[in-house]
Amino acid sequence: MRWILEGKVIVITSGKGGVGKTTATASIGAALALEDNRVVVMDMDIGLRNLDVVMGLENRIVFTVVDAVNGVCDTKQAAIKDRRIKDLYLIPASQSDNKDVLEADGMIKLCDELRKQYDYIVIDCPAGIEKGFQNAVAAADEALVLCTPEVSAVRDADRIIGLLYARSITPKLILNRIVPQMVERGDMLSHDDVVEVLSIELLGLVPLDENVVVSTNTGIPAVLQKNSPAGEAFQRIAKRINGDVDLPIEVPRSGRGLWKKLARKIGIRRKGA
Amino acid sequence: MHEKLEYAERGLKMKFKFFEKLKEKRQRKKSASGGIAKKRLQFAIIYDKLEVSDTMLQSLHHDILTVISKYFEIDRESLKIDIKPTEDLSSLVVNTHILRAKPASAKKKKIASQKIASKKQ
Numbered sequence A: 001m002r003w004i005l006e007g008k009v010i011v012i013t014s015g016k017g018g019v020g021k022t023t024a025t026a027s028i029g030a031a032l033a034l035e036d037n038r039v040v041v042m043d044m045d046i047g048l049r050n051l052d053v054v055m056g057l058e059n060r061i062v063f064t065v066v067d068a069v070n071g072v073c074d075t076k077q078a079a080i081k082d083r084r085i086k087d088l089y090l091i092p093a094s095q096s097d098n099k100d101v102l103e104a105d106g107m108i109k110l111c112d113e114l115r116k117q118y119d120y121i122v123i124d125c126p127a128g129i130e131k132g133f134q135n136a137v138a139a140a141d142e143a144l145v146l147c148t149p150e151v152s153a154v155r156d157a158d159r160i161i162g163l164l165y166a167r168s169i170t171p172k173l174i175l176n177r178i179v180p181q182m183v184e185r186g187d188m189l190s191h192d193d194v195v196e197v198l199s200i201e202l203l204g205l206v207p208l209d210e211n212v213v214v215s216t217n218t219g220i221p222a223v224l225q226k227n228s229p230a231g232e233a234f235q236r237i238a239k240r241i242n243g244d245v246d247l248p249i250e251v252p253r254s255g256r257g258l259w260k261k262l263a264r265k266i267g268i269r270r271k272g273a
Numbered sequence B: 001m002h003e004k005l006e007y008a009e010r011g012l013k014m015k016f017k018f019f020e021k022l023k024e025k026r027q028r029k030k031s032a033s034g035g036i037a038k039k040r041l042q043f044a045i046i047y048d049k050l051e052v053s054d055t056m057l058q059s060l061h062h063d064i065l066t067v068i069s070k071y072f073e074i075d076r077e078s079l080k081i082d083i084k085p086t087e088d089l090s091s092l093v094v095n096t097h098i099l100r101a102k103p104a105s106a107k108k109k110k111i112a113s114q115k116i117a118s119k120k121q
Helices: A021-034 A051-055 A065-070 A104-117 A131-137 A151-166 A180-185 A191-198 A210-218 A229-241 A258-266 B002-030 B033-050 B054-071 B104-120
Strands: A008-013 A039-043 A088-091 A120-124 A142-147 A172-178 A201-207 B072-074 B080-085 B090-095 B098-101
Touching: A008 A021, A008 A104, A008 A131, A021 A039, A021 A051, A021 A088, A021 A120, A021 A142, A021 A210, A021 A229, A039 A051, A039 A104, A051 A088, A065 A104, A104 A120, A104 A131, A131 A151, A142 A151, A142 A191, A151 A191, A151 B033, A172 A191, A191 A201, A191 B033, A201 A229, A210 A229, B033 B080, B033 B090, B054 B072, B054 B080
Parallel strands: A008 A120, A008 A142, A039 A088, A039 A120, A142 A172, A172 A201
Antiparallel strands: B072 B098, B080 B090
């Protein structure tokens, strides 16, 4: 059954580079597709494409987003179908161009076309606040700001949030790479701290997870891995995006201590979990 | 009897150790870097948003000093200007040590002499 008649354009952005935008885009896209949606993920990091390798689709690129915008191919030709997950597609970035080859108008036209074919269009935004960012957010209906609990990432996130507000987009926050032990020790910004500093709605919390490295090594999305805390977190985020707004946000906890382990097994969660 | 005493002593020592550890933990929490990060961020973000330049802050500092020292004798070194986050506004906080108020007579005399000076001109 199809509830959504017109696709939603979601941009994943952060300002700072290296906080996990590409992994988050791949994971959320894959998780949304696993929830029976038609999903296309689009790499807007033109000149520095990576979403294709993260998804394991680097060998099958023929056309790119630049071709799709310029009318060299149609949108169906530009989208590469994922073999593992049904109804998941990738429109890769071009590696030989730079970010100036696209204009916001072209992006808006392309996204309007994609809206007719997909339920979700998930855009991987490049780092920075220049033209690449402007193009990536031009057609966005929603924005997810990805941030790690570090001062540099939070400060950049604040800047990005300001720029998104200026475009009348109210973003939501995903906090990535949380190390629960450090938060409990007081040596890492807690999610409450970050939410307070940024005054933004929280969408999900993702723990630091070695499985993510393994998943990018192999090109298999983290959401397909078993026992991957980050993969599970992204699945919950996708469910929340997909309309399950009452799904509680799970706070990553350190697994140490017999009582904590037991409590988790039985299903007792502490306050805020 | 002696054995018992030793036993009790050991127990006491263990208790002390426990409390010491607890204290240590609490101190570590206080000096933990997460809180420092939060405070630094809050300030950085406010300054980013207001786009306050250093030169502007310096001239503000100077102007406030001259205005206050008209009425009070102050420790000029102690004047501190901060922009602090409150719930939905940022507030400008000026702190200074006041040594004493300037005597009214002195002020009047000064004003009077100023008036005379301006009349002469």
